Amino acid sequence: MLPREVRTATAAYLRTADRLVPGQLDGCYLVGSTALGAYRAGRSDIDLIAVLGPGPLAGAPLLRRLRALHLSQAPRVLTGAVRARGLHATCNVAFVAADQMSRPVSAIEPVASHNGHEFFSRAAFDVNPVMWRVLAERGITLRGPAARAWELDPEPTTLAAWNADNLTRYWQAQLDRIRAGRSPLRPQAVEWNVLGPLRLHATIATGHVLSKDEAGAYGQQLFGDHSGILATARALLAAGTVPAQPQREHWRQATAEVMDRVIADAKTLAVG
Template sequence: MLQHDAESAVARYLTAADRLLPGKITGFYVVGSAALGAWRPGRRDIDLIAVVDGGIGDREARRLRGHWRDRAEKSLSRRPPSKPLVPAHRVAVNRVLGPPRLHCTIATGQVITKESAAEYALDTFAARWHPLIRTALAHRTGEPEPGDSPEPGELPRMAGEFILELIADANRP
C-alpha cells in the first residue's frame, strides 16, 4: 500500500503521462522505494515504469522533449519553480539527475539509477557542469555539499541550462 503523499504524486504523474502520450499508456507501475514502503517525501523521488502501446514515435518523442524543455526554461525564468516550503534552489537540484538518466538510456539503452546518472553525467558532459552535478548527487545521498557548490541563487538557472544542453545533445544523431 502506498503512502498517501506517494499515491497523490503517482496520480499526478499518470495524469501528466496521459497528457503527454494520450492513449499510449497501457500500464503504469510504481517500483523502488515507494513500492517497498520506504519512500520519504522531499528526500526521494518516486520511480515509475510506464508501458506504452506500440512504442513512441517522433511525435511523442517531441512532446516528451518539449515537457523537459519547458521544465528547464521555467528554471531560467525570474521566478523559478518552487514548492510549498521548498525553495527554488532545492527544486532545481532535485531535477538535475533525471535528465542524464534519460540521456543515458537514449544513448546506451541502459536504465541506471540517479546516482549512476551523476557518474555518467560527470563522464559525459563538460566540466563546467560538474559542480552542479556533484551538488545534486550530494543532496540525493545526504552527503555534505562539495566545496565548489554553486550559490543557491544560481542553481535554478544552472539546472535549466544543463537540462537544455542535455536535450540538445540527445537530439543529435
C-alpha cells in the same frame, strides 16, 4: 529484501484494494526507483503497475472504487507533505486491464491511475515505453505471475523517440521556467531538473533506463564541464554534503546551462 517502508505501504495498499475491488487484482508490480534499486527511505515514492481482471466491477462503478482506493492514500500523502515537504512512501499506481497487457504499450488503454493527490480516469503516464521496459526487465512481483508472463511489448523501437518527445514537451518547458525565474533555485528543483533530463539522454544513447544517481554519474562522464552542478544534484539526492561550488545563488543559472546542453545533445542523438 524490499525496504521496510515499501513492504508496509504496499501491504496496506493491497489489503484496501482487496476490500474495494475484491477478486479483481490479478497482478501488482513494483517499477520506478524501487525496481531500479534506488529507493530512498523517507524520500522516494512507490510506483506500481496493477493488473485488473474481469469481474463484477466495470465502467463507472469500477472507477468509483479505484477513486476510493486512491483516497485511502490521503493520510500518507498528507504526512509526507507535512514532514518532508514532498511525497514519499506513497503508492502511485497505473491500472491496466489484464486483456490489454500483451498489446504494444502505446496501444494500451489504461483503466485509471493516481499519482500523489491526483486521480486520472482512463489515463496513466506510466504506461509508456520507458516504464514498460523497467516492468519487463526489472519489475518486482508483489502479486500474480512474473511480469514476463504477460508477454509485454515495450516497443523498444519507439524508446528513443518517446524520450525525445518528452524532452520537448516537458523538460524544455521546465528549462524555460527556470530561465525566467529570479530567486535562488530550491534544492529539490536542482535535483529534479538536473538529473531528470540526464535519465532521458542516457536511455536515448544506450537503450537502458537509469536511476537518478546513475544518470548523475553518467552525466559527470559526458558533461564534465558542468561537474559542479552535477555533483550538487547527486549530493542533494543522497542528502549528503553539498559542494561549495557553485554557490546557491548560481544554482539556477548552472541548472539551466546543463539542462540546455543535455536536451540539445539528446535531441541530436535521437534523430542521428
